Amino acid sequence: MxxxxxxxxxxxxxxxxxxxxAMAQGQQDEHPGEGQRGQWLEQRGEMLQxxxxxxxxxxxxxxxxxVEAYNRxxxxxxxxxxxxxxxxxxxxxxxxxxxxxEAMIVEFAKDYAVFIDKLKELEGMAVGQSEGQFRSGLKExxxxxxxxxxxxxxxxxxxxxxxxxxxxEIKAQVPAGA
Numbered sequence: 086m087x088x089x090x091x092x093x094x095x096x097x098x099x100x101x102x103x104x105x106x107a108m109a110q111g112q113q114d115e116h117p118g119e120g121q122r123g124q125w126l127e128q129r130g131e132m133l134q135x136x137x138x139x140x141x142x143x144x145x146x147x148x149x150x151x152v153e154a155y156n157r158x159x160x161x162x163x164x165x166x167x168x169x170x171x172x173x174x175x176x177x178x179x180x181x182x183x184x185x186x187e188a189m190i191v192e193f194a195k196d197y198a199v200f201i202d203k204l205k206e207l208e209g210m211a212v213g214q215s216e217g218q219f220r221s222g223l224k225e226x227x228x229x230x231x232x233x234x235x236x237x238x239x240x241x242x243x244x245x246x247x248x249x250x251x252x253x254e255i256k257a258q259v260p261a262g263a
Contacts, residue, residue: 148197155190173260179251193236200229
């Protein structure tokens with residue numbers, strides 16, 4: 086009897102010790118994958134933040150490169166304008182178009198800065214907790230990127246169709262002093 090009582094007490098003791106672990110496991114089973122889902126969202130958020138940082142860096146470098154290239158091209162046209170003006174050519178139309186082109190470059194730089202600022206706003210948002218703000222901000226950033234791309238196209242076309250045409254017209258002129 087002593088053995089059976091001891092065995093029964095041992096079984097009861099094991100059940101008492103195992104009960105909290107079983108209850109905790111039962112609670113986890115009520116919400117399967119919730120811990121995994123939270124961990125997945127956290128990893129996804131970290132990956133997204135790193136990706137946004139990379140994109141911001143790339144766009145900042147591209148902005149700098151674009152603006153420098155446009156400014157170099159503008160300086161070359163300005164030098165040509167000064168040389169032609171010194172030789173007596175009428176460069177008034179080229180001068181006006183050059184100022185228009187410069188305004189387009191400044192507008193491009195502003196639009197690009199607004200786009201990068203929008204990306205930086207998105208960088209601070211937490212995935213899963215922003216309640217759609219991230220997605221709407223991303224949509225807005227994409228629209229701003231389209232505007233920047235349109236600015237690039239406008240600048241390039243203005244140079245190709247207007248500035249070059251002005252230079253060709255000047256070459257066809259007879260200088261005033263000749």
